[in-house]
Amino acid sequence: MGRSPCCEKVGLKKGRWTAEEDEILTSYIKANGEGSWRSLPKNAGLLRCGKSCRLRWINYLRADLKRGNITPHEEETIVKLHSALGNSTVTGQN
Template sequence: MGRSPCCEKLRSKKGRWTAEEDQILTNYIQLNGEGSWRSLPMHAGLLRCGKSCRLRWVNYLRADLKRGNFTAEEEETIVKLHSTLGNR
């Protein structure tokens, strides 16, 4: 007895995400918002598990996700906080 599996192993796709899958996930979340990740793949028509969809959205597809290098101001803040707090 334990938790039910996060996805149906026979139905789930593994490996790299395609651009089409990214677009389906992005469109679904824009229309319906973030919510029940476990039921999202079934409603969106993706052959991925909910955890995979959540991680793809959070780590790669979110519009507010910042990419690239730190600004000079951010670097200065990091150095200042490190000198104050040290390695904790």
């Protein structure tokens, strides 16, 4: 059977997010927390899919998200880990 669709695709906005939408999403999450991503767009008054809201929040809008260049210490750590682990994934299977 599978999971029911997260939203009705008709009438939803696609493409670039506007600054106004970012502000609505950010203020809603600050006031109410993340909660259910399926119901968040309707509750916040956004014409977006819940998945789109979740990805926008996680990848761009979170306050603890670090953007920009990495520090020399971070680069050194990455090089050391890569030399020790290679390109293996973090699933514990080498």
